[in-house]
Amino acid sequence: MAAIIVRTIFLSVLWGTYIYDSSQNSISMIVLMLICSLSFALFFITPVSRHRLFLYICQTLLLLISSLVSPEPLLAWCIFCYFHLEASIQLLPGTYRMFMYSGILFFGIEAFLFWDSYTPAVIPFFAMFFFMTWKVNEGSHDLKEQRNLYDQLLGEYRKLKRVLYVTERNSKAEERTRIAREIHDSVGHNLTALLMKIEMLSIQHGRSLFKEIKNLAADSLDETREAVKALKEGEIEGIQSVIQLIRKLESESAVMVELTTQQGVLSTRLSNKQNIAVYRCIQEGITNAMKHSSVKEVKVMLGKTALGHLHFKITNQLDDVRPFQMGFGLTNMKERVEELGGRLEIHQTDKEFILRGAFPVEEVATA
Known part of the structure; x- marks a missing residue:
């Protein structure tokens, strides 16, 4: 979020300065303001679009048009360099090369139309710039590949730890x-x-x-x-065993589980039946998140009520809000919790799907 704010402020300063320098000509200023609006629209659409190359090329065409109506196209080149540097980080190597070729074509058209206003040093400068962005693109892509490889190795490591456990x-x-x-x-x-x-x-x-x-x-x-x-x-285990099972679900389902535990819950001892009930409820919550949400994130809260009952809350965001029906999974969850003398509540808001339950915990004497 902070990076987007900084990028927006920087781009606003560039466009604001560009429009201010063209304020002597009212027609040029109006055209530049229109181009600036379109440029910002493309700027905010690009991160969520699947056609980033097309949008970056559109940015280049807008800058070409702006240089034709502005007497001082130097700031247009600054904005051009900014978008190329950003594209070198966002695009894949093959896609970025296509965008770089479009940038070279843009530079050639500009040089042909306004050759008298450029110095010969411009050509080696842009040659160095394109070479630098090409290397930045390769380096950022290699870094992303290493990060993906690390994530895969981390996933395999978690699976091996689970198998060992x-x-x-x-x-x-x-x-x-x-x-x-x-x-x-x-x-x-x-x-x-x-x-x-x-x-x-x-x-x-x-x-x-x-x-x-x-x-x-x-x-x-x-x-x-x-x-x-x-x-x-066998041993009667507590919340620690449930946490181990949550780690297993997180590694296998590619869903990020945000687990919050309240004071006193980690020392709670659970029977095998209670362990299974909590685990199945969390598993069903993760399954719902995978089915009904593109945001693969589930929030799990474990705590104890004033009566000493174990309390859990499972929340996931919704993309498409539809009336939910009690399927087999939710019905089975409710029956499990009720068999333990507890209660399961299911709520759906405009943004979230919430499973909330609690059941009494029997104290287990240790020898």
Whole structure:
């Protein structure tokens, strides 16, 4: 935004000075003001147009016309140099060469019509100028290619990190399952056999003698079963796991996710079902943004309400506002949140699509 303002001010100064120098001739000044208006219209259209070469050539033609009606075309050449320098940054090398050829043609026509008013030093100056802009064009294009390559490598790096993360989690899950099986098959069976023998001895020698031992063995068996169950279910993770999943979505869908977390939410512990619910809601919000908006940006806010409930808000901009219908994705989201005892709200304004939900968080005791 700041760059556009600076460029606009600079171009305004050039055109203002050009028109002021031609103010002695009212007809020339009126024509230049009209050309200036057209030039600014093209200037603001060019960044969002797919036909930038055509618009830059139109700028050149406007400057050629202005030099025919102005007694002092020096400032027209300054504006010409400005547009060529800007085009060398904006256009691809092949496209810019075509524009550079049109600029050389423009210079040739000007030199032919007003040769008496130019000095011989003008030719080497513009030769150096065109050579410089050509090199600037090549350098800026190489820089953009390097930036794109960096973005691609960064995307591959993120995918590899995600694969490594998933592989590590799977390895941990397999190890937990293996340990759980070993505990169940060895310690669990031994404790069960011990309980049976204690029961037999208590029948033979009296229950009161072995009651305490039996209770201790039963408690040990229950604790072993709880440990096996915990190992099989895996770790109960919190918002950190949701953030990992958001990173995965961002790297795979080429959508920029702006994540905001409020105080206290990062330490919130969630069950696996709650993790999945939050993740699916964010995933659906990103899917909506990809379908209904050209601005690939989604804002996600995670926080806690005054009641201690987990609160989330997902926002994306809209290009074409249409009445939305509850499709399968939104219906599934609502059912997930309601199953957790929460509520999901869906709003659509003239500019944004908003998903807002909250559900109670059960405190998970840690051993």
